[in-house]
Amino acid sequence: MNWVNVLLQGVLLGGFYALLACGLSLMFGVMRIINLAHGDIAVIGAYLIWVLVNQTSIPPWLAALLVLPVMWVAGYAMYILLLERSRRAGMLVPLLTTFGLAIVIENVLLQVFSPDDHSLLSSTGTLATSSITFGGLSISVFGVLTLATAVIVLTSLQAFLSRTTSGRQMRATAEDPDVAELVGINARAVYARATAIAVAIAGLGGIFLAIRQTFDPSTGPTQLIFAFEAVVIGGFGSQWGTLLGGIVLGVAQVIGAQVNPQYFVLFGHIVFLAVLASPRGGLLSRRGSAL
C-alpha cells in the first residue's frame, strides 16, 4: 500500500507542475518563445499574495482573486516593453532578454524581501496540511485541489483555443503569423494576449507555490526547470501532454525521494534526459501543429 501512496503523491505533485507548465507551453506554442523568467514570474505571484495576506486584512481567497488580474496586466506590460522588440530582433534575442529579466526579478525580490524563507502556511489554516484517509490511502486535500485546478485551467485553455474567436485567432497566428495578418488578425494583439494569459497562469501557479511550500527569491529557476521538464516529457505543443508530463515528473521525483531523500530532484532530471534521448522525444509530441 505504501507504493500506491507514493504513486498518488506523485500524481498530485504532477498537478502542481502542470499548472506551472501550461503558461510556458502556451507562450512557446503561440510565439516560439521560451520564457526563461517564467519561474521567477510565478515567484512574483507568490510574493504578491504573501504581501496581500500578511500586510492587509484581506482573506486569502480574495487575495488570490486580486493577484490574477495584476499578473494579467503585468503580462501585457511584459509583452509590450520587452518581448515585442525581442521577438522582432530574431530567434535568440528573447532568450537573452528573458534571462536578463530573470536576473533582474530575482535580485529585486532579494533586495525587497531579503533572502529569508516566506510561506503562507500559517495564514491558510489547515488547508495545506489536512488530508483524508481513504481505504488506507492518505490523500492531501490541497494536492487534490491543485490537480483539480490544473485540470480546470487546461480544459478552459483548450476550450478557449478551440471555441472562441480570440482562441482561433491565436491558433491561426501560431500556425502562420503572416497569413493570419493577411486575413485581418492583429498578430501583435494576439501575442500580447497570449503573454498576459501565460503570466496570469504562472501567477496562479505562484499562489499554489506559496501555500504548499516555503519560498525565497531564488526559488524561481527551480520552478522554471520543473515546468520545462513537464512540458518536454509530455511533448511540446500538447496541452494534455503537459499534464501527463507533470505527472510523470512528479511520480519520478517522489519515487526518487523514496529511494533516498537526496534523489528527489535527480530522478526527475534523469527521466527528463531519458525522454530527450528517446527517438520520439516527448510522450504526446505532435509534429507540425503548434497548439
Place this chain on the structure above:
Amino acid sequence: MIRVHGAPLAGGFRVQRWTRVSIVSALLSIALVAVLALVPFLFGADVTEQLTTLLIFVILAVMWNALAGYGGLISVGQQAFIGLGAYGTIYLTQHGFTPYVAMIVAGLGAGAVAVPTSLIMLRLRGGQFAIGMWVVAEVFGILVTLDSGLGGGTGVSLNGLNVFAPGYRQAYTFWLTLMCATLLLGLVFFLLRRRIGTSLQAVRDDEGAAASLGVNVVRSKRVLFVVAAVGCGIAGALYLANTLFIQTTSVFGVQWTAYMLFMVLVGGLGTFEGPIIGAIIFYLIQAQFGDSGAWYFVGLGATAIAFALFLPHGIWGAVDRRLQLRLLPVGYTLRRLDAPARAGSDQPPTDA
C-alpha cells in the same frame, strides 16, 4: 570555400582577409601576451591574482560567444563544465596527480564528458537547448554533492599547491592561465577561420539552407560544443587554483551564465574582439560594484537586456560598423579595387 585570397575577381572585386590594420593588431596581440608574461616579475601577488581573474573571464566570454555568436547555441548551463573542471581537478589531485597537470587533464576531461552530452543536447534547438543545458548542469552538481569524498555540499579545498610559496604559486597559476587563454583563444580564432567557422555561421543563420548546401550541421555543432566545454572546464580549474576553495553551489551556479551573457552582449555577440572587451568591462564593473549586493546584479541584468534590444552587436559591433576595424579577422572583406572596403562574411547574427 573561397581560396583566392587577394586575387582579383570578375567585376573588379578582391577578397581580402588581412588588412594592414589587422596585421599590426595581430602582431600587437602577440606582443601583449609577451608583456603580460612579465607581470608576475613587475607587480605584487595581488595584481597577478586580479589579472588571473580577468583572463579567466576572457576565456569564459570567448567560449560562450563561440557557442552563441557563431554556433547559435545559447547555453544556460556552461557552468556544468566549469564545475567539472574544478571538481575534476580536486578528484585528480586526490588520486596522485600534481595540481597543474590535474587542471589540464580535468579541462580535457570536461571535453570528453561533452561528447556524450552533445548526443542528447544537440538534438534540441533554441530555448530547449538553453534550459536542457541548465538541467545538465544541475545533474552534474547533484552528482558531485552526493560524493562525500568531494566534500559533499559543504565545499572542498585544493591541496597540493601549498608546496609553493604564495608568491610563486600565484605566478605559476597566472602563467598557466595566460598560456591556456592564449591557446584557447588561438584555437577558437583558427577554428572560426577554417571551413567549419563558415559552416557554423551558415548553420546559425539558417540551419535548413546550410544543410542543403552540404554542411554537416551536427558535426560542426559538436566540434564547437566540445571546444567550448574544454574552455569552460579549464576556466573552472583555473578559478579553483586562483581561489583554492570551491562549493558546488558556487561553481555549478547559474550566475556564471549571467556573467558570460553580460560580457558577450556588452562586448559584442558574434564578433571575435567583442567578448574580450566585454570581459575587461565586466572585470572593472565587478571591482567597482561587486560589493553592492543585489542591486549590482539588477544592474547587470538590466544592462544585458538593454544591449540585447538596442545594441545587439555590442560595443565592438558599433565600433566595427563605423570604423570597419577588424583587429583579429575571422571573416573576409570584399574590396572593390577602386573603392573603400565593405564588410564581408563575418556579419554578426541577426536572424538565427
